[in-house]
Amino acid sequence: MKKRFQLIFILLIILGLGGCEKTQTPPASTEQSLSPTPSGASDASDESNESPMSTYKSILENKTQILSVDANKELNISQLNQAVSDDESVKVVVSKFAIVDLDNDDMEEIVLWLRVNDNDDYGFEVLRYKDGVVYGYTLSYRSFMDLKDDGTFSYSSGAMDYGFGRMEFTDSSYTIDKISYCESSEASDNEQEISYYVNQESATEEDFLAAINKQSEKTGITWYDYNDENIETLLSE
Secondary structure, eight states: OHHHHHHHHHHHHHHHHHHHHHHHSOOOOOOOOSSOOOTTSSSHHHHHHOOHHHHHHHHHTTSSOEEETTTTEEEOGGGTHHHHOSOTTOOEEEEEEEEEOSSSSSOOEEEEEEEETTEEEEEEEEEEEETTEEEEEEEEGGGSBSOBTTSOEEEEEETTEEEEEEEEEOSSOEEEEEEEEEEEEEOTTSOEEEEEEETTEEEOHHHHHHHHHHHHTSOBOOOEEOSHHHHHHHHOO
16 A cells, blocks of 8 residues: 555656646747738748849849838838828839948948929938848938948038948947048137038048048949839849
């Protein structure tokens, strides 16, 4: 009887340990991405099968969506008006595109030149490929002017607040890595004070203007008309 009781007791201990192990097993994760992921470009199998250029090509052919940072949702290229404005009557047309490495990471981006209603120089949509996802960033014309083939560009936010720089990206935003620029501020006597920088170091106005002139002499990016022939020729691998 005593042995029988000990056997039953041992069985209960074993079953109890098994139950503890089950309760310690973590449940399946319910965490979701804060932003949607463009279809056809999210999982590892797609990433291995689709190169950046073939993904860009599919987007420009209106077959694949981008993740618009400004609209915070997936959009086809024919829906870029939603990245520009909440007004459904606004019409956005891509007139040109360029291929360039904007952030100097050896991965090329696509820049779309946007015509909004009757404004041919409204701005741009930058398409950036990362980990199988293409993000879209909408830029105004004054914040992204005179793009050069080395990826640098000019920007202006005022008469004495301008310069040139390069893009730096995050998934949700971008910043301009300023290279040579001037900035205005208010001095203690309420007069405007201008500071000049060349290669991110304090400089004289003369040196700053020389750097601006040198930048303007760089070779500009090549813009291609947005049409089926150019998409097929330039983005096919």
